[in-house]
């Protein structure tokens with residue numbers, strides 16, 4: 001297993017990379033170019049500058065999260081081929097810089113939804129909450145204001161202001177895009193990019209819907225096991241894989257996470273490991289990673305990953321904000337570092353016990 005940590009770069013992150021290097025067992029960074037808009041080409045110089053910062057801290061640039069997909073590709077408009085060409089150029093550039101993993105998502109307009117970015121847990125820490133009851137009283141454009149007002153001034157990826165300021169035009173773009181159409185558009189995209197990924201050895205991992213159900217009637221195609229199976233079957237290549245996010249999928253109690261891992265484990269290219277706590281119907285918070293703090297059985301999840309032979313890249317996903325840290329909501333240093341240490345403990349215990357019993 002390679003243990004990773006998402007970092008938004010020297011300019012974009014509150015956390016110095018030297019501090020990330022001090023997390024026990026850490027191997028590398030999941031990086032990004034925060035100023036890139038969906039559809040932009042990432043140049044070799046820009047990628048190498050990021051890589052240099054990471055390697056100067058004695059860490060490896062393990063992958064990118066995210067290279068965002070332009071809305072014209074997701075909506076299937078006439079402009080999509082131009083933007084797919086750009087995406088292919090970015091894949092080639094990443095490959096030539098030795099970056100082997102791209103995490104992406106294929107969701108209309110919004111990458112993810114939360115309704116409270118600073119929800120107070122009983123221990124006094126803050127975390128992200130999603131409550132469908134809040135969404136039901138909002139218009140889509142109001143949600144942007146809500147997220148922006150709670151982000152503590154940090155740029156939030158997936159919620160780029162430049163893009164969302166043209167919100168009504170974006171909504172029009174998706175007019176008539178059903179779930180079936182969105183899936184066809186994903187297939188069209190994958191059929192063009194995956195052969196390039198194979199050629200330049202860059203693996204793709206699609207991130208599931210967060211939360212994994214329909215919001216504002218926009219179609220959702222990465223929300224459960226049958227969706228994930230359909231995607232990996234659409235283009236049958238190990239380069240067309242999954243970012244298996246336990247917390248995104250686990251927000252729906254109907255998703256049996258260990259069972260899903262056993263079903264699609266051979267096509268998992270990246271793992272996001274985190275817990276969620278159910279507060280009610282379609283109402284949950286992101287808890288500390290420990291099983292006892294949330295609703296998911298993290299030991300059973302890690303055991304499933306070990307059983308399917310997963311030895312790729314894994315990072316601790318969102319954490320609480322603790323100890324007075326001023327950080328991007330969900331992406332502080334301390335709780336994600338504690339989480340990663342716990343996760344490595346689970347992995348060490350499970351693999352050693354299995355080896356002893358073999």
Ligand SMILES: [Mn+2]
Nearest residue numbers: 245248272317
């Ligand atoms: Mn995730």
